[in-house]
Amino acid sequence: MPDMRQTGTLLQAVLITALLIGMSGCEQKRxxxxxxxxxDRVNGRAVASEPILEILARQGDLVSSGQPLLRLDGTLQEQRVTRLRASVQRAQWELRELENGFRSEQVAAAEAQLRAARQDRITREKEHQRQQKLLPSNLTSQQRADEVERAFKSAIAAEQIAQEQLSELQNGFRSEQLEQARAQLAAEQAELAYQQALLERYTIFAERAGRLDSLPFRTGDKPPAGAVLTTVLAGxxxxxxxxxxxxxxxxxxxxxxxxxxxxxxxxxxxxxxxxxxxxxxxxxxxxxxxxxxxxxxxxxxxxxxxxxxxxxxxxxxxxxxxxxx
Structure with a gap:
């Protein structure tokens, strides 16, 4: 009987050892x-919250790179682009006007005004000199002499104004004005390019070839801006x-x-x-x-x-x- 007990104990030890080894192997397999x-998922997102006008492909279709998949209503964006095109044209004409300077007719008119102002000043200067000679002999009154002197001084000022106006037309616009006009034109052109790029994004294109996996919205739906409109499985x-x-x-x-x-x-x-x-x-x-x-x-x-x-x-x-x- 002791031999049987020893044999059973030994067998139990062997079984436990085998179980532990098996469990260790299972741990390794786990x-x-x-x-x-x-x-690779390529998502097309809504650039703005606008209604879907047209769905150009079906879910499950194989699509090529650059193929249009869906189109949003871009009416408002088209109006923004049209308004900006007009702003760019206006800025272009304003810059061209500054670069060309004033018209020859404006310069001729300013020259004529200067001649008239100079002639008026000469006439009033002679009258002022005559009054100054008559005043000591009491052949004119002090009041009359003062009136003539004031008119003479006004004529001098008018001639100076006419001369400055003519010089301004002859010299053209300041360089600072030209630079401001160029900067304004560049800003208008940049804004137009940006809005045109946005308008193009109102049509969702397949950026890579693949299979159109998801179209979560339908025609007429108005998804929020940034919503995923299309998903292409690419690669x-x-x-x-x-x-x-x-x-x-x-x-x-x-x-x-x-x-x-x-x-x-x-x-x-x-x-x-x-x-x-x-x-x-x-x-x-x-x-x-x-x-x-x-x-x-x-x-x-x-x-x-x-x-x-x-x-x-x-x-x-x-x-x-x-x-x-």
């Missing part, structure tokens, strides 16, 4: 890089976004070949890592012990090098393993 199948092949366990970082890096497993596919698909995040998705509060490090995972993107991926639905779960496993 280190998996799991994630989902993704495509030659889908890719996988997975969470890479920390223990694998020593084996895998950008450029490493991996296997991509999907439920329903007997053979794994070939893949290549294109990106590994530098920061872990989980970081413990305390020192990184060995058990805690095994919980760290790093967002990783994997290019799938297999045409079978084209037939798989977006978001399907995938598992990534090192190619040499």
């Amino acid at each position: 280190l998996q890089a799991l994630g989902t199948l993704e495509w 030659d092949n889908p890719w996988a976004r997975v969470y890479l366990p920390e223990p694998w970082l020593s084996r895998l890096q950008v450029g490493s070949e991996v296997k991509v497993l999907v439920d329903g596919l007997e053979a794994p698909m070939a893949g290549r890592i294109r990106f590994i995040s530098a920061q872990a998705s989980f970081t413990p509060y305390f020192a990184l012990s060995e058990s805690n490090r095994s919980r760290l995972s790093f967002v990783t993107e994997v290019d799938i090098l297999d045409d079978r991926a084209l037939q798989l639905p977006l978001g399907i779960p995938v598992q990534v393993e090192p190619a040499d496993d």
Whole structure:
């Protein structure tokens, strides 16, 4: 009987050891890089809150780069552009007027006014001199002499004003006025270009070739500004976004070949890592012990090098393993 008890104890110890080894193996197998199948998503957004006039493609269509997909009502924006075009034209004419200077007819008129003012000054100067000679002999009154003197001084001032006006026309506009006009024209042109660019964005184009995956609004809807109107799944092949366990970082890096497993596919698909995040998705509060490090995972993107991926639905779960496993 003691031999039987010893034999049972030994067998129990062997079974416990085997179970622990098995559990350890299961722990190792639980280190998996799991994630989902993704495509490059290119969203077209509403530039303004305006009604949808026309939808130019259907959900699921294959679209080419630059193909129009949807058009918003751009009536108000078109009016803004028209108003700015008129402002640019006005600024152009104002600048040209300053650059050309005054018309010859304006200069001729100013010259005639100067001649008339000079002749008036000469006439009043002679009358003033005559009054000054008559005043000592009492042949004129002091009041009359004062009136003539005031008229003479007014004629002098009028001649000076006419001379300055003619000089202004002959010299043209100041350089500062020209620079201000040029700056105003440049500002109007820049605003016009900006508003024209906005008007073009009232039509949503496919920025990349791919499949039109989402059209959340219908014709007549008025989505808010910034809302996603179209989503195109672009790229030659889908890719996988997975969470890479920390223990694998020593084996895998950008450029490493991996296997991509999907439920329903007997053979794994070939893949290549294109990106590994530098920061872990989980970081413990305390020192990184060995058990805690095994919980760290790093967002990783994997290019799938297999045409079978084209037939798989977006978001399907995938598992990534090192190619040499």
